[in-house]
Amino acid sequence: MYTQVNDQKTFYSNGNGxxxxxxxxxxxxxxxxxDHSVWVMPSRYFARHHYNVFALDLPAHGRSAxxxxxxxxxxxxxxxxxxxVLDVDAAAIxxxxxxxxxxxxxxxxYASRTRVLxxxxxxxxxxxxxxxxxxxxxxxxxxxxxxxxxxxxxxxxMGGNENPGISMMxxxxxLLERTPEDVYFADLNAxxxxxxxxxxxxxxxxxxxxxxxxxxxxTAPASALKVAQLIPQCRVIHLNPCGHAMLSEQPNAVLDGLxxxx
Amino acid sequence: MAKPPTLxxxxxxxxxxxKPDPTTGARATPIYQSASFVFRDTDTAVGLFNIERAGxxxxxxxxxxxAVLEERIATLDNGVGAIATASGQAAMHLAIATIVSAGEHIxxxxxxxxxxxxxxxYTMRRFGIDTTFVDPRDLDxxxxxxxxxxxxxxxEVVGNPGMEVLNIPEVAEIAHKAGLPLLVDATFTTPYxxxxxxxxxxxxxxxxxxxxxxxxxxxxxxxxxxGTFDWQGSGKFPTLSEPYAGFHNLNFAEEFGPAAFIxxxxxxxxxxxxxxxxxxxxxxxxxxxxxxxxxMQRHIENTEVVVAFLEQQEQVESVNHPMLEAHPxxxxxxxxxxxxxxAVFSFNIVGGRTAGIKFIENLxxxxxxxxxxxxxxxxxxxxxxxxxxxxxxxxxxxxxxxxLIRLSIGLEDAADIVADLKSGLRAxxxxx
Numbered sequence: 199m200y201t202q203v204n205d206q207k208t209f210y211s212n213g214n215g216x217x218x219x220x221x222x223x224x225x226x227x228x229x230x231x232x233d234h235s236v237w238v239m240p241s242r243y244f245a246r247h248h249y250n251v252f253a254l255d256l257p258a259h260g261r262s263a264x265x266x267x268x269x270x271x272x273x274x275x276x277x278x279x280x281x282x283v284l285d286v287d288a289a290a291i292x293x294x295x296x297x298x299x300x301x302x303x304x305x306x307x308y309a310s311r312t313r314v315l316x317x318x319x320x321x322x323x324x325x326x327x328x329x330x331x332x333x334x335x336x337x338x339x340x341x342x343x344x345x346x347x348x349x350x351x352x353x354x355x356m357g358g359n360e361n362p363g364i365s366m367m368x369x370x371x372x373l374l375e376r377t378p379e380d381v382y383f384a385d386l387n388a389x390x391x392x393x394x395x396x397x398x399x400x401x402x403x404x405x406x407x408x409x410x411x412x413x414x415x416x417t418a419p420a421s422a423l424k425v426a427q428l429i430p431q432c433r434v435i436h437l438n439p440c441g442h443a444m445l446s447e448q449p450n451a452v453l454d455g456l457x458x459x460x
Numbered sequence: 461m462a463k464p465p466t467l468x469x470x471x472x473x474x475x476x477x478x479k480p481d482p483t484t485g486a487r488a489t490p491i492y493q494s495a496s497f498v499f500r501d502t503d504t505a506v507g508l509f510n511i512e513r514a515g516x517x518x519x520x521x522x523x524x525x526x527a528v529l530e531e532r533i534a535t536l537d538n539g540v541g542a543i544a545t546a547s548g549q550a551a552m553h554l555a556i557a558t559i560v561s562a563g564e565h566i567x568x569x570x571x572x573x574x575x576x577x578x579x580x581x582y583t584m585r586r587f588g589i590d591t592t593f594v595d596p597r598d599l600d601x602x603x604x605x606x607x608x609x610x611x612x613x614x615x616e617v618v619g620n621p622g623m624e625v626l627n628i629p630e631v632a633e634i635a636h637k638a639g640l641p642l643l644v645d646a647t648f649t650t651p652y653x654x655x656x657x658x659x660x661x662x663x664x665x666x667x668x669x670x671x672x673x674x675x676x677x678x679x680x681x682x683x684x685x686x687g688t689f690d691w692q693g694s695g696k697f698p699t700l701s702e703p704y705a706g707f708h709n710l711n712f713a714e715e716f717g718p719a720a721f722i723x724x725x726x727x728x729x730x731x732x733x734x735x736x737x738x739x740x741x742x743x744x745x746x747x748x749x750x751x752x753x754x755x756m757q758r759h760i761e762n763t764e765v766v767v768a769f770l771e772q773q774e775q776v777e778s779v780n781h782p783m784l785e786a787h788p789x790x791x792x793x794x795x796x797x798x799x800x801x802x803a804v805f806s807f808n809i810v811g812g813r814t815a816g817i818k819f820i821e822n823l824x825x826x827x828x829x830x831x832x833x834x835x836x837x838x839x840x841x842x843x844x845x846x847x848x849x850x851x852x853x854x855x856x857x858x859x860x861x862x863x864l865i866r867l868s869i870g871l872e873d874a875a876d877i878v879a880d881l882k883s884g885l886r887a888x889x890x891x892x
Contacts (some may be wrong), residue, residue: 214710235717243512261714292732312641346465355466357477360514362522363530363726364541364719365477367466372540372687453507459657 200261203280210234211253215245218326222313227277229295230385231345231377234261234372236294236445239296240456249460252289254280256288258381266384270296270392274303278303279328283310290460294318294445295416297314301424304400304405315406315429318452319414321421322395322428326386334383341382342374349415351441366446377388378425405429407459409452411445412452414440433459463576469652470753471534478746479530488861491743492524498560510708511727521730525739529746533672533682536651536749537664540687541722543570543730544680544742547669548647549575550735551681555643555663557733559697559723561612562588567605569626571619571859573667574846576645578668584884595730597788608636611696617654618802619868621842622859623780625789625796632660639694647833648802652756658782659796663721668835671803673748674755678741683725686720700724733809755835759873760800765874766867766881772806775815775885777808777863802834803869812862815888816841822887825872825880837870837877 211234224244226237234241234253245251256262256273261443267273274398277300282287288311293301298320305312333341346367347355356368374382408426410419419436426432435455440447469474479717490855495515499505507513516522518674526544526723545551547627547694555759560566568580570593570757580591592605596615604694606613615626626644635642641662650671656664668680691700700720703709707727712720733837735837748755770779782793782801793801809815820828826839840846843855854869869877 214708214715236713238715239512239514242510243507246506246510246512260717321727331741353479356479357531357535358473358479359477359527359531362514362516362524362527363533363534363543363722365531365539368534368538368540368687369719375688378720453513 199321199377201280201283203276204264205265205281206257207262208253208257208280210239211237211251213243213245213251215249217250217252221248221250223250223252225277225281225286225289225291226251227291227300228253228256228259229296229297230389231382232294232373233373235260235373236326236388239449243453243457244460250285250286252280252284258378261402264421266381266382267388269388269389271387273300274307277304278311278369279310282322284356287311288313290314292456292460293320294314294322295320295442297372297386299324299380299389299392299395301400302395303398305399305404309401310405313349315402315404316409316456316459317406317413317425318409318444319417320408320425321417321423322399323393324389324395324417325405326390331383331390334386335382337379342371345416346370348406348415349442351411351439351447353413353439354441354443354447355381360449361446366443368432370443370444391453394427396428398431399425402429404431405459406433407455408432408434409444409455410436411440411442411447412436413440415443416442467850472485472532472535473752474750476535477528477825480698485660489525489528489682489743489746491739493739494523500747519739520734521726521738523739523742526737526742526877528741529737529749531659531778532749533651533666534684534745536655536685537646538655538686539664539684539717542682542684544668544682546681546735546737547679548645548665548669548681549579549666551665552576552579552645554683554725554729554733554735555613555665556878557590557729558721559699560589561699563609564589565607566591566614566781567602567610568593569615569623569624571596571622572616573620573645573647595782596626596631599627599630602631603634604633606640610638610640612643613640614643614645616647617649617656619803620648620662620781621780621806621864623782623787623803623805625782625793627792628656628659628796628862632662636660639696642680648784648804649797650752650756652752653799653801654797654826657684657688662686662689663682668745669831671756671759674751674833674835675748676742676834676836677692678744680741680745685719685721685722689721691720692857693712701759742849756799757818757872759803759869761876762871762877763803763805763869765802766806766877769878769881773885775810775889777810778806779805781805804866806864806866807867808861809863809885811889811892813843813890816863817844818863818890819884819888821845823880825876825886826867826884832868834864834868835871837872840866842866
């Protein structure tokens with residue numbers, strides 16, 4: 199589905215469902231270099247369960263036009279603009295990785311628009327190593343290699359996917375490889391520069407859920423748990439074995455968790 | 461496109477796609493000999509059917525043993541996913557049926573396995589899909605053969621029986637410029653010798669009956685999706701980029717991104733055509749893949765010895781193998797197939813059809829049969845067997861001389877292989 203947000207062509211998947219006024223809304227926000235397709239299974243689940251699903255492609259990602267937004271604040275504001283256009287009053291806000299920072303930021307600053315909050319693979323701050331930032335800045339393929347490898351646990355690297363016949367590693371790799379030039383750097387830079395997370399976490403008023411992966415090398419479990427402790431009403435679901443790519447490494451556990459709050 | 465830095469090939473050949481069985485701790489991949497799988501509850505059942513949850517429903521669609529094999533070959537080939545099929549032919553048909561429809565067209569190498577040629581030149585035409593066959597070395601002819609309704613370019617990595625080495629990067633570029641994917645049959649090379657996706661191919665198929673298994677006890681095929689082709693951007697593939705009424709208007713490219721092709725192939729092709737692999741077969745192929753590197757190294761080493769031997773024999777008119785400097789694709793083979801090009805090759809025997817028959821019938825170690833890629837050395841004389849109905853002119857048109865012998869070099873001691881060939885060559889010339 200396409201709409202216009204800030205005069206830019208914007209794509210969102212509705213999980214093969216229908217948008218009907220009065221149904222509960224759920225908004226999915228993808229991570230750096232990703233797009234709506236990472237949410238395919240939860241999108242389809244919630245669509246079938248009569249939710250209005252909005253798995254958005256941020257500007258310059260997936261099928262959305264535009265240039266990448268430079269900061270987490272700007273992304274959260276953009277989500278607000280998108281919800282205005284989509285006529286969404288309040289929604290379950292779900293974010294992964296960079297998307298979790300956007301979700302956290304949005305939920306703190308737009309509390310009335312947040313029904314519940316679910317964060318997957320988060321930490322505040324979310325520092326990005328210089329070698330990865332530099333590779334992304336130079337549009338080197340190494341950036342995808344590094345990020346994809348670090349996003350998977352040893353289990354994820356070896357395989358044994360719950361999703362039959364699909365390579366977790368190569369799926370992640372190919373998705374990153376579709377990212378247009380300069381977009382990945384903009385995303386990583388926004389994560390790296392986001393400094394206000396701890397304060398914002400304390401301001402969240404909605405019921406919240408945090409997914410913490412035991413082998414997460416991108417957002418360490420200890421960092422994620424620290425954020426969970428700062429959020430006033432935050433439940434934690436531990437995923438093990440699992441790395442940062444929890445939507446591909448533990449799709450069913452993530453879905454069960456989301457179903458418990460969304 | 462590079463591969464993510466991870467475990468090396470030999471480790472992945474042993475481990476990719478499998479973890480010790482969570483229920484029993486079994487180290488080997490268990491054979492899940494079960495047609496169907498119990499649902500946790502009704503909502504889970506619907507979720508599995510509706511691609512909301514990961515798991516298994518029915519073994520025609522997926523099976524835990526097959527899934528290990530599928531993930532392993534996808535990993536070894538640098539693909540996003542794979543499907544195990546009942547045979548290599550089934551894998552080829554699944555690839556075509558997923559993206560090519562009646563009224564559309566395929567450009568294929570003319571130097572391909574006879575079974576594939578039959579499928580393309582006779583059977584698929586009956587279903588409204590035409591194929592133009594071209595010399596795989598003639599890239600201008602290949603480009604010229606592409607029509608507005610072309611939907612697929614197909615070739616083998618190493619041609620059969622012509623031994624042409626496919627210039628994968630250039631052929632892929634031609635295909636991609638036309639908005640088309642390149643499918644290659646990598647049966648002869650396996651991912652140990654060549655990963656076609658790394659060179660630009662988009663889809664790969666294998667007859668897993670051959671080198672991937674090595675033991676020659678099962679029939680199976682594998683179809684691998686590189687996840688590299690832009691189905692949406694091409695605009696030529698409505699089966700992937702438009703809503704599919706057969707799955708509640710699911711748009712595969714939109715929802716599954718890089719895994720669009722392999723998901724549609726499973727959700728439609730396996731579901732409807734049903735050419736799935738038996739789990740016991742998947743187990744047997746996995747046993748083969750565990751030793752793929754070691755076996756392919758030995759296949760190539762033995763082949764080098766045999767080719768050098770045949771080159772020196774007066775009963776041999778010519779040897780056709782890319783490792784030879786005189787082969788037209790020798791330099792290309794060094795680039796595309798640096799570990800060795802193949803253990804299946806052909807030579808021409810002095811004395812034509814009669815000598816060929818005598819040669820075959822005097823071999824003791826080689827098995828005379830219609831297969832390749834076994835651990836045992838194999839031989840066939842097309843003029844007296846697979847192509848026996850053809851006269852000299854027809855054989856010539858097919859690129860097969862009356863004295864052409866095809867060998868598949870096995871893992872026996874190289875000295876024993878050479879001794880058997882020497883004996884056969886000597887016998888072939890008696891009474892001519």
